Amino acid sequence: MERRTRSFFPLAIFFGLFVLFLYGPIITIAILSFQGPQGGLTFPMNGWSTHWFADLFEQQAVGDIWGAFRRSLALGMMVMVVTVVVSVMSGLAFRKRFPGAGALFFLAVASLIIPSILVSLGVGLLFDQLGLRVHWASSGFGAQLTWTLPFGLLIMFAIFNRFDPAYEEAARDLGASPWQTVRHVVLPIIAPALIGVALFGFTLSYDEFARTLLAAGSYNTLPLEIYGMTTNVTTPVLYALGTLTTVFSLAIILSLLAVVWLMRRRAGRAG
Numbered sequence: 001m002e003r004r005t006r007s008f009f010p011l012a013i014f015f016g017l018f019v020l021f022l023y024g025p026i027i028t029i030a031i032l033s034f035q036g037p038q039g040g041l042t043f044p045m046n047g048w049s050t051h052w053f054a055d056l057f058e059q060q061a062v063g064d065i066w067g068a069f070r071r072s073l074a075l076g077m078m079v080m081v082v083t084v085v086v087s088v089m090s091g092l093a094f095r096k097r098f099p100g101a102g103a104l105f106f107l108a109v110a111s112l113i114i115p116s117i118l119v120s121l122g123v124g125l126l127f128d129q130l131g132l133r134v135h136w137a138s139s140g141f142g143a144q145l146t147w148t149l150p151f152g153l154l155i156m157f158a159i160f161n162r163f164d165p166a167y168e169e170a171a172r173d174l175g176a177s178p179w180q181t182v183r184h185v186v187l188p189i190i191a192p193a194l195i196g197v198a199l200f201g202f203t204l205s206y207d208e209f210a211r212t213l214l215a216a217g218s219y220n221t222l223p224l225e226i227y228g229m230t231t232n233v234t235t236p237v238l239y240a241l242g243t244l245t246t247v248f249s250l251a252i253i254l255s256l257l258a259v260v261w262l263m264r265r266r267a268g269r270a271g
Contacts, residue, residue: 026246033239041236052240065241068225071136075221076206078137079144083152083201084194091156092182095163108153111146116210119146124214134217143215144205151204152197159193192260199256203249 032039036047056065090108094101111119123143127134167189171181187194209223216224222245229238 029239029242030246033236033243035236035239039236041234041239052236053244055235055237056240056244064220065222065225065229068220068222071219072206072222075136075141075144076202078141079148079205080198080201082145083148084197086149087152087156087197088187088190088194090153091160092186094157095160105153109150112150116147117213119143120211120214123211127215134215136212136216136219136221139215139217140212140221143211144208147208147211148201148204151200155193155197155200156190159190163190191263195256195260195263199253202252206249206252 032041032043032045033052034048034050035045035052036049037051039046039049039052094105120143123139123146124134127139127142132138163186167185168181171185176184207223208221209227212221212224220228226238226241226245229241
């Protein structure tokens with residue numbers, strides 16, 4: 001058995017502290033969400049119960065939790081679909097050099113380095129100046145795409161840089177049309193990457209705050225609604241909402257990972 005070096009334990013302790021730093025706040029919120037009916041927002045806890053989770057499903061005096069959740073879910077799905085489609089099309093287009101390709105690429109990813117609040121302000125002002133309604137499904141949708149599309153593009157570019165064109169040549173030799181080659185050869189091969197882009201698109205949209213703040217109009221998404229509730233809600237129902245939101249996000253991630261695992265398992269059996 002190989003002996004551990006002297007640096008193993010200090011590095012292990014450092015890694016443990018790093019993980020605690022990442023997930024400590026989430027764990028704290030999850031614990032506080034199980035306060036008793038008379039519990040408050042801080043430690044020590046006043047009993048244990050699921051009272052505040054049940055309270056979430058009752059009419060709230062402050063905030064439109066479930067309306068905001070439905071808007072965030074719908075917006076996340078819209079952003080996910082557009083991010084996947086545009087990323088794949090861009091990845092296919094950039095496989096061949098064309099005039100202005102470099103400038104277009106840097107322009108596409110430039111929004112990652114622009115402060116998010118400025119993007120939100122700019123999109124909101126643009127829609128207002130054009131006489132269009134500032135709304136979560138229009139201006140909010142556009143603002144979030146400036147965040148999700150660059151990630152999708154970078155993933156697709158990396159995938160297509162490693163894609164072997166011999167598969168496409170073989171399909172064309174067998175008489176496949178360009179569309180059939182893309183549908184039956186290219187897309188199945190890059191399917192795990194597509195799921196990764198979809199995961200990025202949905203989760204980045206669902207949790208986005210700054211780029212939606214000034215572009216959502218009169219109706220809040222869930223992150224905006226939670227932020228608004230922090231100044232008014234003084235019960236652990238806010239923690240219960242945070243816990244359920246985290247569980248929902250993890251469920252989406254685990255579902256997509258399970259799909260990737262099943263696809264790879266099927267491909268292994270077929271191969």
